[in-house]
Amino acid sequence: MSISICLRTAGVALLFALPLGARAAQLLLYDDTRGNMPQDQGAMAYFYDFFSGSDPGPQAVAGGVQLDTTGDRGDSAGFFSHIPGFWVPVSSSFPELDPADGFTLSFELDLHAEDHGTNINRAGFSALIVGEDLFGIELGFWTSEIWSQTLVGDQFRRGDGIAYDTTIGTILYDLTISGGDFFLFADGVEIFTGATRDYSAGSAFPDPYEVPSNLFLGDDTGSAGADFTLGRITLTTGPFAAAPAPLPVWLVLPGLGWIIQRRPRL
Secondary structure, three states, X not given: OEEEEEEEEOOEEXXXXXXXXXXXXXXXXXXXXXXXXXXXXXXXXXXXOOOOOOOOOOEXXXXXXXXXXXXXXXXXXXXXXXOOOOOOEOOOOOOOOOOOOOEEEEEEEEEEEXXXXXXXXXXXXXXXXXXXXXXXXXXXXXXXXXXXXXXXXOEEEEEEEEEXXXXXXXEEEEEEEEOOXXXXXXXXXXXXXXXXXXXXXXXXXXXXXXXXXEEEEEEOOOOOEEEEEEEEEEEEEOOXXXXXXXXXXXXXXXXXXXHHHOOOOO
């Protein structure tokens, strides 16, 4: 159990929790300093759609792993936390993602280029995270916008979004789910928030949307492509999962003083 406090100032959301017994846990999914790729480190699986495209071939580069699917928009490829088809976690340490406790997917992304042609419902790079209750969020990344995927019937369509320059270099994104909401931070600043969705009725292959507690980073469509480099990837669960940055002491102390003063007298 914890007491959570959220302060917003100058457009920045500062979230922290006062722990009452529970603690957060962090799983390192990809260490970009090791000179290899996510599938070499035992926590993520690489997948490409061999039915409709060719293997674009990820490469270990300075700063992480580079994947380019812009040469043929029919290619789709990326990195799953679960083995596609079998849908078992790659790592035995992969946790259950409970929205009530909160969890955060953090990843460093340098989006070099993106091409979705005239199809406004697809993006060359996507970040997907699904909770244990099958509610989650998929975000599409264009060069000048980040938007949420939604369902119309069983078809995936472009939802709401924000204008954002995703090509300025390596950006640390923190994608947090807490309760029924998601929060996206870029280098510690909240830029996008909304409600989570249940995508399980969608038509997709492979279909990670019906798999509880899983995630994906990469190009998951044959209708768009992207050239990107992924750096460090971590997954945090627990009461501190929604805390992209520590709260300054000068803000914490007055709040604690108020809490103490408001305690009921026995």
